[in-house]
Amino acid sequence: MQTATHLQIAPAETLRGYGSPAKRAPEAVALGSTQVFAKDEEIFAEGDRAGFFYKVVCGAVRTSKLLSDGRRQIDAFHLPGDIFGIEAGEEHRFSAEAVGGATVIAYRRCSLDDLAARDGTFSRQVVDAMLRSLERAQNHMLLLGRKTAMEKIATFLLDLSARLGDDTIELPMSRTDIADHLGLTIETVSRSLTQLERKHIIEVPAHRRSIVLCDKAALHRLDA
Amino acid sequence: MQTATHLQIAPAETLRGYGSPAKRAPEAVALGSTQVFAKDEEIFAEGDRAGFFYKVVCGAVRTSKLLSDGRRQIDAFHLPGDIFGIEAGEEHRFSAEAVGGATVIAYRRCSLDDLAARDGTFSRQVVDAMLRSLERAQNHMLLLGRKTAMEKIATFLLDLSARLGDDTIELPMSRTDIADHLGLTIETVSRSLTQLERKHIIEVPAHRRSIVLCDKAALHRLDA
DNA sequence: CGGGCCGTTGACTCTTGTCAATCGCGGTGG
DNA sequence: CCACCGCGATTGACAAGAGTCAACGGCCCG
Numbered sequence: 001m002q003t004a005t006h007l008q009i010a011p012a013e014t015l016r017g018y019g020s021p022a023k024r025a026p027e028a029v030a031l032g033s034t035q036v037f038a039k040d041e042e043i044f045a046e047g048d049r050a051g052f053f054y055k056v057v058c059g060a061v062r063t064s065k066l067l068s069d070g071r072r073q074i075d076a077f078h079l080p081g082d083i084f085g086i087e088a089g090e091e092h093r094f095s096a097e098a099v100g101g102a103t104v105i106a107y108r109r110c111s112l113d114d115l116a117a118r119d120g121t122f123s124r125q126v127v128d129a130m131l132r133s134l135e136r137a138q139n140h141m142l143l144l145g146r147k148t149a150m151e152k153i154a155t156f157l158l159d160l161s162a163r164l165g166d167d168t169i170e171l172p173m174s175r176t177d178i179a180d181h182l183g184l185t186i187e188t189v190s191r192s193l194t195q196l197e198r199k200h201i202i203e204v205p206a207h208r209r210s211i212v213l214c215d216k217a218a219l220h221r222l223d224a
Numbered sequence: 225m226q227t228a229t230h231l232q233i234a235p236a237e238t239l240r241g242y243g244s245p246a247k248r249a250p251e252a253v254a255l256g257s258t259q260v261f262a263k264d265e266e267i268f269a270e271g272d273r274a275g276f277f278y279k280v281v282c283g284a285v286r287t288s289k290l291l292s293d294g295r296r297q298i299d300a301f302h303l304p305g306d307i308f309g310i311e312a313g314e315e316h317r318f319s320a321e322a323v324g325g326a327t328v329i330a331y332r333r334c335s336l337d338d339l340a341a342r343d344g345t346f347s348r349q350v351v352d353a354m355l356r357s358l359e360r361a362q363n364h365m366l367l368l369g370r371k372t373a374m375e376k377i378a379t380f381l382l383d384l385s386a387r388l389g390d391d392t393i394e395l396p397m398s399r400t401d402i403a404d405h406l407g408l409t410i411e412t413v414s415r416s417l418t419q420l421e422r423k424h425i426i427e428v429p430a431h432r433r434s435i436v437l438c439d440k441a442a443l444h445r446l447d448a
Numbered sequence: 449c450g451g452g453c454c455g456t457t458g459a460c461t462c463t464t465g466t467c468a469a470t471c472g473c474g475g476t477g478g
Numbered sequence: 479c480c481a482c483c484g485c486g487a488t489t490g491a492c493a494a495g496a497g498t499c500a501a502c503g504g505c506c507c508g
Contacts, residue, residue, distance in 0.1 A: 065366045067448040073366040088355030093362060130354055131312030137361035138317060142289045142297040144368035145407030149464070175487060183369030185465055190488055207473070208487060224291040373496065399455060409497055414456055431505080432455060 032105040037098035044085065045095040052106040053085040053126075059102030060172035064180065065094045074181040076136060077173060079163055083129035099173045144183045147224060152182040153192040154222040157202065157213060167213045256329040261322035268309065269319040276330040277309040277350075283326030284396035288404065289318045298405040300360060301397060303387055307353035323397045368407045371448060376406040377416040378447040381426065381437060391437045 034057065037043055043054065046065060054061075061078040063085075075094060078084045087093060087109075143152055156178065160169050171178075179186045193211070196202045201219060203212040213219060258281065261267055267278065270289060278285075285302040287309075299318060302308045311317060311333075367379055380402065384393050395402075403410045417435070420426045425443060427436040437443060 065362065067366065067370055069448060071370040071448070073369040075362050075365050086355070088352060088359060093359055127351075128312060130358065131310075134354060134358050134361060135312060135317055137358060137365060138289065138299050140365055141299050141361060141368055142291065144365055145297040145404075146291055146295040180369075186487080187466085187489085188464060191464095194488070224293060224295070410455080411457085411498080412496060415496095418456070 032107040034103060034105050036103050037101070039098060039100045041098050043096040043098060043102075043104065044092050046092060048092045048095075050085065050087040050090060050092045051109055053083065053087075053109055054096070054104045054106050055083045056080050057103040057105060060099040061096055061102050061104065062099050062173065062177060062181075063094045063096045072180045073183070074177060075140070076133070077177075077181065083126060084133075086126065086130055086133075099177065149182075149184055149188050150192055150195070150222055151224050152184065153189065153196070154219045156182060157211065158216065158219050158223060161213055161216075167216070169211045169213070171209050171211060256331040258327060258329050260327050261325070263322060263324045265322050267320040267322065267328065268316050270316060272316045272319075274309065274311040274314060274316045275333055277307065277311075277333055278320070278328045278330050279307045280304050281327040281329060284323040285320055285326050285328065286323050286397065286401060286405075287318045287320045296404045297407070298401060299364070300357070301401075301405065307350065308357075310350065310354055310357075323401065373406075373408055373412050374416055374419070374446055375448050376408065377413065377420070378443045380406060381435065382440065382443050382447060385437055385440075391440070393435045393437070395433050395435060 032055070037059075043061065044050075044052075056078050058080050061082075061084060062074045063076055063078065064072050064074040066072050076084070077099065085092065085096060143155055147155065157169065160171075161167055164170075173181075175186045175189050178184075179189045182189070193202070193204060196219075197204050199218070201213075201215045201222075203214055204210075205212075256279070261283075267285065268274075268276075280302050282304050285306075285308060286298045287300055287302065288296050288298040290296050300308070301323065309316065309320060367376055371379065381393065384395075385391055388394075397405075399410045399413050402408075403413045406413070408416075417426070417428060420443075421428050423442070425437075425439045425446075427438055428434075429436075
């Protein structure tokens with residue numbers, strides 16, 4: 001086995017703008033440069049040249065695809081620690097936007113071959129990220145193709161709670177985002193949550209932006 | 225850049241059986257061993273130890289996940305040349321079965337780190353396969369979450385025709401498989417095909433196992 | 449010739465989507 | 479400080495796309 005002593009991933013201090021006036025935090029941290037994006041600000045768009053990939057530091061990021069008539073599918077929400085924006089080809093295959101403000105680290109994309117050829121911690125992390133994306137995508141296909149609205153909501157809440165490590169979920173995203181992630185309409189999301197609330201399985205405080213899971217067992221039962 | 229002169233992926237001649245009486249073609253081709261599976265025979269199951277991954281030589285393979293009550297989602301059909309069964313963890317995250325007979329090559333899975341650490345053609349091919357799976361999964365999520373039944377069918381037919389490189393599609397899979405892939409019921413698949421037939425957009429010969437795309441432009445119009 | 453499997457078709461149901469009104473919080477400006 | 483405005487969320491009434499259940503048809507194979 002070879003011994004690569006240094007990761008040779010180029011720092012990405014010389015970031016070109018993305019057409020949006022984001023405040024950039026230019027201190028180059030280790031291998032990438034930190035950037036701050038405002039609520040709903042675009043990080044990259046479908047079809048953009050994939051010069052960088054990213055790791056979420058804080059906040060949340062959504063990656064999505066659009067149909068020609070505007071229907072949207074959010075394939076994933078990325079939380080702190082998650083890596084997104086890795087591509088096989090030269091272009092990004094989906095767009096990424098900050099959900100209510102996010103800080104990310106941008107890594108210059110070296111050739112994927114190069115990356116795959118190294119054996120440092122970081123390359124392992126990237127390959128792992130890819131595989132976890134794939135796994136998540138596969139689970140999500142099962143959800144989208146075969147689960148009912150209520151099952152989708154239950155899965156979503158349990159997953160988010162597990163990822164955040166807390167039974168009280170501060171939702172970073174709007175109902176519209178949730179709907180576009182689960183393949184539902186905003187009305188169906190709202191009605192499902194109301195129903196769960198009435199059964200005392202969850203509690204939704206007045207500002208409606210956080211959800212407390214009171215009865216996880218019941219949620220697991222609802223989740224097929 | 226290092227120069228790995230040999231791919232060090234272990235041949236997989238010493239295959240343990242998978243609990244099913246498949247005829248095995250034991251000649252070890254290059255890096256893996258060829259295996260033949262009968263119609264609907266299981267190649268591996270969800271939860272099996274992921275000791276191998278596979279490349280389709282001929283025929284077709286479906287990979288799928290099940291819900292506790294039997295609802296099924298086929299995440300992909302794998303055609304000749306496609307690689308499937310690569311996993312991040314120790315277990316297969318979905319099951320794989322031959323669709324009406326398939327020949328595959330099994331590769332012993334070395335540690336993914338090792339694999340990622342090499343720079344040979346084959347490792348590149350594997351990483352590429354992963355990224356293509358991911359891309360396909362993302363497109364499929366858009367389909368499952370946001371397309372109508374007719375749009376799903378149109379997308380499916382165009383995709384299959386493109387992959388097979390032919391406007392006449394010999395369907396390797398049943399209506400049930402198609403339904404479980406597109407998140408529909410067998411009845412809806414059947415009705416959609418009949419409707420396309422009536423509009424002279426496709427032709428479906430009497431045995432119903434092949435489909436001729438007469439009017440691809442119309443299909444593209446139906447596909448959002 | 450008969451049985452079974454796969455696919456098609458029809459009638460009906462129902463979950464989810466659509467359209468529209470209202471609520472309520474938060475921010476803004478007088 | 480308070481009234482107003484606007485956006486996001488909720489709720490209701492209704493529509494419709496897709497699912498369910500059931501019958502039937504045709505093909506293959508014994």
